[in-house]
Amino acid sequence: MIRRRSGTMLAAVLAAGCLLTSACSSGGGDGKAKQTSNAFYEIFVRSFADSNGDGIGDLNGVTSKLDYVKSLGADGIWLMPINPSPSYHGYDVTDYYGINNQYGTMEDFQRLLAEAHKRGIRVIMDLVLNHTSSEHPWFKNAESEANSEYRDWYVWASKLGGDVPADGAAGPAPWHKVGSDQYLGIFWDGMPDLNFDNPHVREELIKVGQYWLKKGVDGFRLDAAKHIYGDFKTTANSKSVQRKNQAWWQQFRAGLNExxxxxxxVGEVWDTTAIVGPYLDKALNSAFNFDLAAQIIAVAGSEKATDIGFTLSRVHEFYSKNSGGAFTDAPFLTNHDQARVMTALQGNVNHARMAAAMLLTLPGNAFIYYGEELGMTGNKPDEQIREPFPWSSKSDNSSVTTWEPNNQGDIAVDAEDKDSHSLLNTYRTLLSWRKQEPALRSGTIASYETDNESVVSYLRSAEEKEEEKGKEKEKQLLVLHNVSGEPQTVELLAATKSQPTVFKKLLLATDKSAKLEGSKVVIPAYSSVVLSP
Incomplete structure (x- = not known):
């Protein structure tokens, strides 16, 4: 039997009112609040939609599919790198102020922003600041002239003196020879690390962020955020390195605030809660919750519940202390660097359904990697995790990109769109829940004890405005997920001092045969319910 910890809400309440404009309901022109889902859809532009028939996805392709994003229920998109780059993925930038010409023009990007905002969809873009491409003009100049003004924009072994650390934090050998010297590139030789001890580098990269904000983007996903100074395994998590990283992101945030x-x-800080926390102090709003992603997939795959509510409430308590309450969690399942959800769950669509249900009933800005909602599969090498998005099962569909083979079989939007029981429509249902109930997308999370090893349960609470009185009042919901293939019955708890709320109404259910009889809830196999007082 699993024992759940009941008790008071351990998660700290987010800052009063809206923590961020981008993370809260915003007022419309009619003075009424717009419904939001606080969900971002991650898009690899090269694979998403082709508008001109060259086989490569582009910005106009993304624009043409914004109504799909809207119909899914996401109200934000994250564009993987769109800057010029010599590689297919774009994580080695040659011009921070430009658009990859395979994806389109600046005018195309401005049109995408305008059309997204018209639909209430926020746009954040990948910003890769830890390193440039080795083809960037800065580096080409630096490697060719020892006295170049850009020489000190990168890190050279000759300037370190003494022993040169060889334990690259990312795994490969970190030093790469040019002439009689070596430059630092912890990911590979095509990505030389920038020298953030140089104030000119810091000033320039702040200008880059400001430039794109002025263009109208709503924010950034920050690649390799903990590697600004995290170059070597032996020092990456030292206090001094962490403080230097934190100081840089605080300076960057201050520059963007202008x-x-x-x-x-939202930062890619692929590490433990203890490492992530300091990045949320007057710097990042969010960091991707990698530990939580692994926990959700493990629960869905094993069909064995864990106390996500307790674990996450403690994480949020720590993050709140580090940020003064000014943080938003960023839960997700997998991304462009990991095996896809359906592959991780060995092709079991019911397990994928339950992973989605857990993700989309948790607080914060939920991130969905394109194709998760269809059950796309994929594993390393990376190209197979980033395959063309299957818009149609028809071979003549012009929107489908062809830069990489499509190994998705019969999976396609048009087929799942018509199937009310498809994974796609499950995602739509869950995202509609987030829009309907603020307590499912923001606020706090806490444990709820059921003693059922097949049922994941947690309490969600958020402040909601009472329409008639215009006052804020806390609304609490109980979320129950039956992650097993058998129906489960849960006996609801009677009121206690630590948990006085009694749940009397079956508010939402992914399976219509779910029922509440007195204090007993019957939850069909592989389904979720939400109860209210």
């Missing part, structure tokens, strides 16, 4: 104080920053 243009848009509400710009949303």
């Amino acid at each position: 243009v848009n104080p509400n710009a949303y920053l």
